[in-house]
Amino acid sequence: MALSVQDRLAVHELISLHGHLMDDGEFDRMGELFCADVIYDVSAFGFGELRGYAAISEAGLALGDANPIGHHVTNIRVTEDPDGTVRVRSKGIGVSVTGGVGSVVYEDVVRREAAGWRIAYRKVLPRRTPLQP
Secondary structure (H helix, E strand, C coil): CCCCHHHHHHHHHHHHHHHHHHHCCCHHHHHHCEEEEEEEECHHHCCCEEEHHHHHHHHHHHHHHHCCCEEEEEEEEEEECCCCCEEEEEEEEEECCCCCEEEEEEEEEEEEECCEEEEEEEEEEEECCCCCC
């Protein structure tokens, strides 16, 4: 079944919500963003796979001032696999407290739950080399 325009808009809004909640430290609102069984893969940064809201919140708090002051998402692309799996690929720009800027790619699997669309799996990949396949 093809995704409706309403579903696509809801997924875009979901992906955009990530930066707002993280930057505001609103870890108590993780249920608006992630499935309860979420896997947040930050292996490329040496943190492995975080499982569940608590692990994501703890990691954010542990980073403290090393967290970006701004998570900005762009270039959101929503696709649906033949089996119905909905994938989202987007670009992220993070701004550090020193003014440094970093770029990542988010690779997400989203799932429609009773409360709406949620991120079930997120892999964060740093962009450090131009034209990186």
